[in-house]
Amino acid sequence: MIYTLTLNPSVDYIVTVDQFAAGKTNRTSAEMKNPGGKGINVSRVLNHLNIKTKALGFIGGFTGEFIEKSLQNEGVETNFIKVDGDTRINIKLRADAETEINGRSPKIGQKHLDQLKKQLRQLKSGDILVLAGSVPDCLPATIYRELVQEIDSNEVKIIVDTSGQPLIESLSASPFLIKPNHHELADVFGVSNISVNEAATLGKKLIDKGVDNIIVSMAGEGALFIHRDKTILGSVPKGDVKNSVGAGDSVVAGFIASYIYSDSLEEAFRYGLAAGSATAFSEGFCQKELINKLMKEVSITNL
Ligand SMILES: Nc1ncnc2c1ncn2[C@@H]1O[C@H](COP(=O)(O)OP(=O)(O)OP(=O)(O)O)[C@@H](O)[C@H]1O
């Protein structure tokens, strides 16, 4: 089974304002409310690709109910733990530029954490666990590593998509895959504005720390795939970007979808990039048909 864990889900309120004026009353020309949070997005994209997952995490209040109902309506299996307080609402403002305001998590108590640990103890050899998104303020930055320690089997593949200290702390859990973007990777080393070659060098340092595979996404500039004995540069298709929310999550979902069938890391990397771009070029999340079309435009070069 593939499990996704979103410690800090969100209702994504995506609003389009034709001409945004700061400090004025602006009116929307379009708006959407979607269940969000990185792990939930991975589950939703995999569902588009007819792959079953179980979405785990903490939800609360009317926003939490909205998320649970929306996922159930789409056919995504969930096993959320209910907390007091409302799940956050994240604002994605589409105007000339895209601006995001991400909210804070409701409080998560020890009993909720214990419930989650109990769920994770049910995971079995061959399962995949995707730990994705920010860590709520009330939890320690080490939480992903601590949660992985609850899993009995060493044969569960761990995928981590987070940033900052939680990403650094998760490295010692020996993840099968991490997917930082180039800014997040640079951040791990306290640097900024890295070139592709610098990203490859920094990525290899994380491989030396015990990570099996790394995808470093660089938006429209392509992506790197780094494995112990090879580094590959992937191109991404050219197109009209309509939506960047969930593009990175689609890379993770696409990678998983392809890997479980092909068992080929290179094919999975290419499919992940095609899925990321298919989401970027769509109003909602990627669909199979567009991913397959874009696959032809993703080329890879060994570095
Ligand atoms: N301008 C673009 N043209 C083509 N594909 C794009 C573009 N921007 C993003 N993508 C696709 O989306 C993927 C993820 O983009 P990015 O590197 O911005 O990740 P991210 O920062 O994790 O994304 P996000 O947090 O917005 O979901 C890229 O690997 C690519 O497949």
Ligand SMILES: O=P(O)(O)OC[C@@]1(O)O[C@H](CO)[C@@H](O)[C@@H]1O
């Ligand atoms: O605040 P976090 O947890 O880092 O990111 C949350 C978020 O921005 O990530 C998803 C897109 O990747 C959105 O659905 C959601 O709003």
